[in-house]
Amino acid sequence: MNRNLSLRIVVDADACPVKSEIAAVGRQFNVPVWLVSSYDHLLKAEEGVSIIHVDRSDQSADLYIANHIVRGDVVLTQDYGLATLALSKSCHVLSFRGKIYNNENIDFLLDRRFIQAKARRNGKHTKGPKPFTIDDRTFFQQQLTKLLHCLQENVHF
Numbered sequence: 567m568n569r570n571l572s573l574r575i576v577v578d579a580d581a582c583p584v585k586s587e588i589a590a591v592g593r594q595f596n597v598p599v600w601l602v603s604s605y606d607h608l609l610k611a612e613e614g615v616s617i618i619h620v621d622r623s624d625q626s627a628d629l630y631i632a633n634h635i636v637r638g639d640v641v642l643t644q645d646y647g648l649a650t651l652a653l654s655k656s657c658h659v660l661s662f663r664g665k666i667y668n669n670e671n672i673d674f675l676l677d678r679r680f681i682q683a684k685a686r687r688n689g690k691h692t693k694g695p696k697p698f699t700i701d702d703r704t705f706f707q708q709q710l711t712k713l714l715h716c717l718q719e720n721v722h723f
Contacts, residue, residue: 573717575710576635578627578643579603583698584662587707588642589615595714597640602627640713646672658723663702664709666723 575592579585579601592599592614599615604626609617620626628643632651635641641652641659649659649667659667716723 573597573638573640574635575599575640575642576631577601578631578641578645578648579609580607580627581644582642582662584642584703584706585609587703588710591707591710591714594711595718597714600634602631638717640710640717642710658713658717660706660709660713662706663698664706666709 575588575597577585577588577600580603582588582601585601588599588601589612591597596614600618601609601615602618602620603609604622605619606622611617618630620630628645628648628651631641631643631648632655635652635655635657637656639652639655639657641648641657642662643649643652643659644661646667649661650672652659653667653669653672661667713723
C-alpha cells in the first residue's frame with residue numbers, strides 16, 4: 567500500500583477529533599495530509615502532515631480549503647457547506663464520524679440543517695451532537711482506509 571496516490575487529504579482541522587488517525591492512514595497510503603486550522607489551534611507537523619494556519623475569522627479555514635482543493639482530493643469536514651463546495655469540485659468527502667457526503671445526500675443534509683436552525687431561532691431547543699466515541703473513531707479510520715484503498719485500486723467507493 568505504498569503506492570503514492572496523486573491526491574491529498576485536506577482536513578478542516580479546527581474541531582477535528584481524529585487528527586492522529588488521519589495522519590496514520592495518510593502515512594499508510596503515502597498520501598500527504600494538510601491540516602487547515604486557525605492560529606488559535608496549536609497543531610504540530612509530523613511526517614506526511616503539513617499545518618496550514620489561517621486567520622481567526624469564522625470561515626477562514628473553509629475558504630482556504632475551498633480555494634485550494636482540486637478534483638480527486640479527500641476532504642474531511644463536519645461542515646455541510648464546505649462538503650458541498652468540495653463535492654462540486656469532484657472531491658471525496660467524509661465526516662469525522664466516517665459519514666460519506668455525496669451528491670445523493672448533501673441536499674437532504676443541508677435542508678435538515680436549515681430546518682433545525684429555523685426551529686432554534688423560533689425557540690425550540692434541540693440536542694447537540696452525540697458524544698464522540700471510540701466506536702466513532704474506529705469507524706472513521708475504517709472508512710478513510712477503505713476510501714483510500716478504493717482510490718488506489720481505482721474502484722468506486
